[in-house]
Amino acid sequence: MVNPRLLPGAPTSRGLAFDLIRSQGPISRVELAERTGLTQATMSNVVRQLMVDGLVVEAGRRESTGGKPRTLLSIDPRARFALGVQLGADAVTVVLTDLGGTMVGRLRTRGVYGEAPDAAVARIAAVVADFLVGLGVPSERVAGLGLVTPGPIDLEHGSIHGAPPLEAWAGFPLVSAVHHATGLPVVLDNDATAAAIGEFWGGSVADSAAHCTVYYGAGIGAGIVLDGVVFRGASSNAGELGQVTTRAPGPFLANTTVEKLAGPVSVALKARAAVAAGREAGFALTGLDDPYADFSVVATAAVHGDPLALELIRDSAEHLAAAVVSIANVLDLDSVVLAGPNLAIAGALYLEAVRRRVDEDFFAQAAHGVSVELSAYVADAAAVGGAALVLQREIASRSAGSPASAPSAPSAPPEAP
Amino acid sequence: MVNPRLLPGAPTSRGLAFDLIRSQGPISRVELAERTGLTQATMSNVVRQLMVDGLVVEAGRRESTGGKPRTLLSIDPRARFALGVQLGADAVTVVLTDLGGTMVGRLRTRGVYGEAPDAAVARIAAVVADFLVGLGVPSERVAGLGLVTPGPIDLEHGSIHGAPPLEAWAGFPLVSAVHHATGLPVVLDNDATAAAIGEFWGGSVADSAAHCTVYYGAGIGAGIVLDGVVFRGASSNAGELGQVTTRAPGPFLANTTVEKLAGPVSVALKARAAVAAGREAGFALTGLDDPYADFSVVATAAVHGDPLALELIRDSAEHLAAAVVSIANVLDLDSVVLAGPNLAIAGALYLEAVRRRVDEDFFAQAAHGVSVELSAYVADAAAVGGAALVLQREIASRSAGSPASAPSAPSAPPEAP
Numbered sequence: 001m002v003n004p005r006l007l008p009g010a011p012t013s014r015g016l017a018f019d020l021i022r023s024q025g026p027i028s029r030v031e032l033a034e035r036t037g038l039t040q041a042t043m044s045n046v047v048r049q050l051m052v053d054g055l056v057v058e059a060g061r062r063e064s065t066g067g068k069p070r071t072l073l074s075i076d077p078r079a080r081f082a083l084g085v086q087l088g089a090d091a092v093t094v095v096l097t098d099l100g101g102t103m104v105g106r107l108r109t110r111g112v113y114g115e116a117p118d119a120a121v122a123r124i125a126a127v128v129a130d131f132l133v134g135l136g137v138p139s140e141r142v143a144g145l146g147l148v149t150p151g152p153i154d155l156e157h158g159s160i161h162g163a164p165p166l167e168a169w170a171g172f173p174l175v176s177a178v179h180h181a182t183g184l185p186v187v188l189d190n191d192a193t194a195a196a197i198g199e200f201w202g203g204s205v206a207d208s209a210a211h212c213t214v215y216y217g218a219g220i221g222a223g224i225v226l227d228g229v230v231f232r233g234a235s236s237n238a239g240e241l242g243q244v245t246t247r248a249p250g251p252f253l254a255n256t257t258v259e260k261l262a263g264p265v266s267v268a269l270k271a272r273a274a275v276a277a278g279r280e281a282g283f284a285l286t287g288l289d290d291p292y293a294d295f296s297v298v299a300t301a302a303v304h305g306d307p308l309a310l311e312l313i314r315d316s317a318e319h320l321a322a323a324v325v326s327i328a329n330v331l332d333l334d335s336v337v338l339a340g341p342n343l344a345i346a347g348a349l350y351l352e353a354v355r356r357r358v359d360e361d362f363f364a365q366a367a368h369g370v371s372v373e374l375s376a377y378v379a380d381a382a383a384v385g386g387a388a389l390v391l392q393r394e395i396a397s398r399s400a401g402s403p404a405s406a407p408s409a410p411s412a413p414p415e416a417p
Numbered sequence: 418m419v420n421p422r423l424l425p426g427a428p429t430s431r432g433l434a435f436d437l438i439r440s441q442g443p444i445s446r447v448e449l450a451e452r453t454g455l456t457q458a459t460m461s462n463v464v465r466q467l468m469v470d471g472l473v474v475e476a477g478r479r480e481s482t483g484g485k486p487r488t489l490l491s492i493d494p495r496a497r498f499a500l501g502v503q504l505g506a507d508a509v510t511v512v513l514t515d516l517g518g519t520m521v522g523r524l525r526t527r528g529v530y531g532e533a534p535d536a537a538v539a540r541i542a543a544v545v546a547d548f549l550v551g552l553g554v555p556s557e558r559v560a561g562l563g564l565v566t567p568g569p570i571d572l573e574h575g576s577i578h579g580a581p582p583l584e585a586w587a588g589f590p591l592v593s594a595v596h597h598a599t600g601l602p603v604v605l606d607n608d609a610t611a612a613a614i615g616e617f618w619g620g621s622v623a624d625s626a627a628h629c630t631v632y633y634g635a636g637i638g639a640g641i642v643l644d645g646v647v648f649r650g651a652s653s654n655a656g657e658l659g660q661v662t663t664r665a666p667g668p669f670l671a672n673t674t675v676e677k678l679a680g681p682v683s684v685a686l687k688a689r690a691a692v693a694a695g696r697e698a699g700f701a702l703t704g705l706d707d708p709y710a711d712f713s714v715v716a717t718a719a720v721h722g723d724p725l726a727l728e729l730i731r732d733s734a735e736h737l738a739a740a741v742v743s744i745a746n747v748l749d750l751d752s753v754v755l756a757g758p759n760l761a762i763a764g765a766l767y768l769e770a771v772r773r774r775v776d777e778d779f780f781a782q783a784a785h786g787v788s789v790e791l792s793a794y795v796a797d798a799a800a801v802g803g804a805a806l807v808l809q810r811e812i813a814s815r816s817a818g819s820p821a822s823a824p825s826a827p828s829a830p831p832e833a834p
Contacts, residue, residue, distance in 0.1 A: 247739040261664075331747075
């Protein structure tokens with residue numbers, strides 16, 4: 001039996017077959033039946049429908065021992081494309097991936113901080129339209145747009161709760177606005193959750209029983225996948241790793257959070273304070289009211305070995321590492337991926353700290369290790385994950401020809417029963 | 418449709434029917450069918466088998482509108498009993514519950530600290546035998562013994578990893594030793610997980626989508642139940658809330674854990690240090706090498722308003738509250754129960770602190786609240802949960818007469834698919 005975890009939450013016959021063809025193809029129907037445990041008749045039906053939908057194509061024949069040659073199947077990676085749009089205060093990232101999850105285009109534009117939601121949506125829709133024209137991808141092959149934002153989100157209403165710095169977006173009908181502006185089916189998810197789904201779609205953590213993608217973006221989130229199923233909690237707001245709370249003794253650190261100790265804003269503020277206090281610094285802060293820009297300056301200087309910058313980044317990395325150890329101990333994780341735009345520069349320093357702390361402090365290490373890796377798409381992991389959300393839904397639920405043109409209800413991978 | 422979450426991990430027709438009869442009975446077969454969504458024919462078969470097994474009995478008739486009177490069904494609470502044994506360094510608790518989860522007997526004996534595992538098992542088996550004789554319960558009605566210990570445990574081998582202070586128990590064949598010493602089927606689980614299962618069996622948190630029972634025993638653990646299914650992690654070691662880790666600035670608090678900040682041992686050590694430093698204290702520490710005894714002294718003094726004791730307990734409670742907020746934010750919890758022997762005295766002080774911090778700092782409170790309660794069996798919650806483990810297995814899997822006499826493989830509630 002094949003591991004049914006490759007598609008989080010969608011271990012349908014169709015999903016299993018597609019994923020095996022994608023990851024193991026070219027492969028024959030007989031092998032597919034053997035590896036999924038389905039009958040050959042069922043598998044033939046599933047494959048027929050995947051071919052009718054244009055997702056799978058025949059790709060030659062292979063001699064079999066003592067029988068007639070077997071026809072091999074591959075996916076057609078250009079049969080569908082999906083957009084992923086990462087809506088951030090500091091930047092908006094747009095990616096297009098093909099059906100195999102390979103990124104075929106990427107664009108980064110300014111963030112929505114300070115912009116009215118309706119104006120921002122209109123601007124992003126124009127950017128997306130130009131992007132598709134530039135890539136020359138026929139619009140009928142674009143299965144939809146996966147929109148990812150910092151949490152907390154309201155999946156039921158297709159909106160976000162508008163945590164700082166996106167207060168203005170609270171209650172804005174995000175999914176329907178983006179649908180109307182782009183004409184595409186839209187799915188919405190949390191950036192960290194989408195990034196985790198992207199890691200599963202990409203196959204890097206397909207065997208994990210308890211996985212967390214730590215997302216170091218504007219804040220610090222976590223996408224949690226348990227036994228191959230996305231875990232969302234009571235109101236789809238699980239994974240708020242930045243809201244892991246500490247009460248240290250003394251008045252100054254009472255009720256602080258991981259985000260305040262380890263987040264990029266805290267690094268920027270500490271850098272400003274250190275420079276203002278006359279500490280020697282081999283970097284020049286921007287002087288702008290943009291802590292993320294200053295964080296990037298510090299991260300770059302740390303990578304080049306500036307002592308003050310290294311001290312600041314390592315302090316942040318140690319706090320993040322403690323939070324990863326915490327969630328690993330609470331969830332008995334076997335796999336962690338680090339992702340997020342603010343790990344694009346100094347990700348290796350964070351990776352080193354997290355690996356070391358997990359090696360030292362993971363509670364159940366007598367039982368098993370915890371793999372800790374940087375995402376293959378560190379900065380774009382959430383946007384790539386948004387595209388994976390669309391592809392996953394396309395594979396799991398569709399059964400006829402062309403991509404849907406109707407708006408979708410805000411949807412998400414199936415939950416645990 | 419009835420909520421299928423009452424029996425964690427066991428939403429079988431049989432389990433659903435039994436649980437409805439237990440929680441809603443006396444109830445008719447027709448109502449059972451309506452509320453489970455099963456056909457009347459299926460429900461009749463399920464009920465017949467439950468009656469053959471002696472678990473369910475007829476309990477009178479009720480007039481129905483326009484039809485013949487309907488026969489009502491109840492569980493027979495005395496049809497089966499289950500033992501729960503909580504193996505602790507500081508104390509061993511033995512409880513007997515009936516089929517309805519009601520505690521019918523309880524006994525507390527000295528802990529196993531410093532005792533060789535085989536000697537401890539022989540002593541406990543003798544205690545259990547006397548206990549059953551004293552209660553006058555026929556041994557053939559005892560379905561088994563649920564053994565609970567502090568984690569981490571090795572469910573596969575029926576042993577524990579022997580975290581301090583139970584180092585001597587690492588690798589000891591606990592399940593088979595207890596089975597051979599008592600003659601009873603034995604199931605093993607983590608104390609915190611068992612306590613959470615006990616809360617579900619008792620029905621207090623039956624509707625929770627994301628629940629955590631925080632277990633304040635020798636250490637600090639958490640039993641996690643997500644969508645009605647026990648969550649165990651990659652190696653059955655999830656829930657190590659005490660191993661939530663903080664790196665506070667400065668050398669002294671580097672790499673500390675919730676257990677070191679909030680656990681009963683830390684309270685005892687701080688009390689000793691305060692007294693040694695000449696702080697005024699309205700309590701007398703034991704002078705014994707037993708931090709749990711000193712913790713109880715401090716907890717008692719705090720309940721009586723001693724300022725130093727209150728300061729120490731409140732400090733511990735605030736750290737525990739921060740950890741509960743952390744796990745609530747990571748898992749988007751809707752329900753928390755506080756349990757454990759070291760909450761028996763000052764549980765109300767801990768409850769107050771946790772409720773206040775959750776009200777202040779729970780991240781998704783725009784979406785929903787988090788219920789926070791003390792367990793109905795605070796001190797004995799793990800032992801009662803051990804008995805619930807046995808009953809749950811009895812209901813979910815058995816289909817014939819008398820309780821099994823063969824040893825069980827170490828078993829546990831089914832996991833998420």
